[in-house]
Amino acid sequence: MADRFDVLVIGAGPGGYVCALRAAQLGLKVACAEKRATLGGTCLNVGCIPSKALLQSSENYAALTHDFAAHGITAGSVGLDLARMLARKGEVVSANVKGVEFLFRKNKVTWLKGEAQITAPGKVAVAGTEYEATSIVIATGSESMPLPGVPVDETRIVTSTGGLELSEVPKHLVVIGGGYIGLELGSVWRRLGAEVTVVEFLDRIVPTMDAEVATAFQRVLAKQGLKFRLGTKVTAAAATDDGVTLTVEPAKGGAAERIAADVVLVAVGRRAFTDGLGLDAVGVARDERGRVKTGAHYATNVPGIYAIGDVIAGPMLAHKAEDEGVALAERLAGQAGHVNYGVIPGIVYTWPEVASVGQTETELKAAGIAYNVGKFPFTANGRARAMGDTDGFVKLLADKTTDRLLGAHIIGPDAGTLIAELATAMEFGASAEDVARICHAHPTLSEAVKEAALAVDGRALHV
Ligand code: FAD
Ligand code: NAD
Numbered sequence: 001m002a003d004r005f006d007v008l009v010i011g012a013g014p015g016g017y018v019c020a021l022r023a024a025q026l027g028l029k030v031a032c033a034e035k036r037a038t039l040g041g042t043c044l045n046v047g048c049i050p051s052k053a054l055l056q057s058s059e060n061y062a063a064l065t066h067d068f069a070a071h072g073i074t075a076g077s078v079g080l081d082l083a084r085m086l087a088r089k090g091e092v093v094s095a096n097v098k099g100v101e102f103l104f105r106k107n108k109v110t111w112l113k114g115e116a117q118i119t120a121p122g123k124v125a126v127a128g129t130e131y132e133a134t135s136i137v138i139a140t141g142s143e144s145m146p147l148p149g150v151p152v153d154e155t156r157i158v159t160s161t162g163g164l165e166l167s168e169v170p171k172h173l174v175v176i177g178g179g180y181i182g183l184e185l186g187s188v189w190r191r192l193g194a195e196v197t198v199v200e201f202l203d204r205i206v207p208t209m210d211a212e213v214a215t216a217f218q219r220v221l222a223k224q225g226l227k228f229r230l231g232t233k234v235t236a237a238a239a240t241d242d243g244v245t246l247t248v249e250p251a252k253g254g255a256a257e258r259i260a261a262d263v264v265l266v267a268v269g270r271r272a273f274t275d276g277l278g279l280d281a282v283g284v285a286r287d288e289r290g291r292v293k294t295g296a297h298y299a300t301n302v303p304g305i306y307a308i309g310d311v312i313a314g315p316m317l318a319h320k321a322e323d324e325g326v327a328l329a330e331r332l333a334g335q336a337g338h339v340n341y342g343v344i345p346g347i348v349y350t351w352p353e354v355a356s357v358g359q360t361e362t363e364l365k366a367a368g369i370a371y372n373v374g375k376f377p378f379t380a381n382g383r384a385r386a387m388g389d390t391d392g393f394v395k396l397l398a399d400k401t402t403d404r405l406l407g408a409h410i411i412g413p414d415a416g417t418l419i420a421e422l423a424t425a426m427e428f429g430a431s432a433e434d435v436a437r438i439c440h441a442h443p444t445l446s447e448a449v450k451e452a453a454l455a456v457d458g459r460a461l462h463v
Pocket of ligand 1: 010011012013014015016017033034035036040041042043044046047048049051114115116117139140141142160161181273275276277308309310311316317318319320321349
């Protein structure tokens with residue numbers, strides 16, 4: 001007789017493995033199928049974690065080569081051991097994926113090794129063995145979006161996966177796409193010495209973020225040496241042994257031109273991954289973008305089959321996938337888990353960082369919501385001055401009538417940590433006045449958040 005589970009999760013990324021852990025914590029009998037040799041999904045293996053390891057290493061290198069002299073610190077000749085840097089990144093990944101394996105053992109989650117296919121409602125085949133499950137959770141994540149005319153070989157023309165593994169610093173890296181991946185990995189290789197050109201189809205970078213932040217962000221990155229070709233589309237790429245020739249033209253039409261690169265990084269978005277799952281045979285509906293359609297509480301149209309994470313609608317972020325995993329597990333155990341989609345922070349881990357939560361001005365205008373803006377620059381923050389990191393500002397948007405916080409947008413040092421206070425405030429329905437009245441320690445970067453909250457009412461103290 002086939003092994004039977006209460007919950008069988010397909011995919012061990014942050015959505016799937018967290019769902020499996022939470023369901024097991026709640027006393028359910030749980031299995032998680034993963035076709036990759038290690039647990040942790042895109043995020044731990046080829047996404048969040050390795051990219052942050054390289055961002056940290058390259059940031060250290062850039063600080064030593066560019067910034068320390070201003071602090072009165074000089075060093076002899078500074079070397080770059082890229083092989084060691086990449087090996088360290090591998091060690092960080094390894095520690096994280098082994099951590100998930102440990103958590104599976106601790107919580108008695110059965111890891112089914114291999115590619116899973118849903119053969120019928122309640123039935124999943126993994127590596128030739130069929131299992132039964134009361135609930136099946138699709139958490140198969142996403143993959144890099146291909147770009148017509150730009151064939152990826154992961155050596156000369158790479159996705160983020162190859163972009164995390166370049167064995168030497170390219171002389172000229174062309175990044176296609178000025179979003180999260182393009183700017184993070186573009187920053188890594190720029191700091192390590194590459195000339196980096198970002199080719200972006202739209203007339204601005206990070207299109208989902210606050211427009212004013214995006215303009216400031218581009219200016220700071222340009223100061224660091226990144227070059228931008230906005231409003232430009234790539235129509236073809238030809239790789240040779242020595243490099244790549246890209247054909248680009250203005251997005252709105254015009255003469256084509258060639259750009260020579262050593263390496264091209266394709267970072268034009270990601271798409272839901274459902275290959276080989278057998279969704280058509282069991283009748284699981286997908287939307288026009290190939291994402292699994294879910295209704296209330298992550299249920300698909302087929303009873304007993306659910307979906308979470310990058311494979312469904314919403315921002316493709318690890319913490320969104322994790323929170324959906326927890327909420328679904330709690331629902332399956334008879335509890336009332338939920339996710340507040342209005343308060344999901346997004347962070348670009350460049351330096352300075354860019355972080356945002358809630359609505360942008362563009363969204364508020366489109367929704368016809370009247371709002372006040374409070375802004376405070378890091379140039380006026382004592383700690384930022386002491387650090388020598390004064391680029392950027394905090395910008396808060398609050399309802400004009402009620403003063404309730406509707407959005408927060410930060411570009412600046414440690415913006416990713418600072419945004420947590422504002423996410424917490426928004427979860428509690430705080431007003432700008434509430435944040436302004438909280439005692440923030442001095443001297444900290446968080447005082448810029450308090451000052452921006454004061455600025456909503458025109459009473460910032462230090463500008
Ligand atoms: P995934 O992590 O993609 O996991 C899905 C898993 O399912 C994979 O391991 C896959 O092998 C497995 N699978 C697929 N099909 C099957 C099958 N049929 N049988 C068995 N297993 C299967 N997000 C952030 O929040 N912060 C960041 O800093 C960040 N940085 C990123 C950097 C990069 C370079 C990339 C590419 C992404 C980054 N992301 C980041 C996005 C983040 O990685 C994803 O949002 C997150 O991994 C989604 O989790 P998931 O569980 O839905 O899917
Ligand atoms: P993205 O959606 O962030 O950015 C893609 C960019 O490519 C956009 O600016 C878009 O306008 C542009 N673009 C699209 N088609 C183009 C074309 N033909 N030519 C030129 N530009 C084009 O996508 P991404 O950077 O590939 O990252 C994928 C997803 O992974 C992100 O949306 C995010 O959800 C996740 N991610 C998150 C983090 C993080 O949280 N720090 C880091 C990396 C990735």
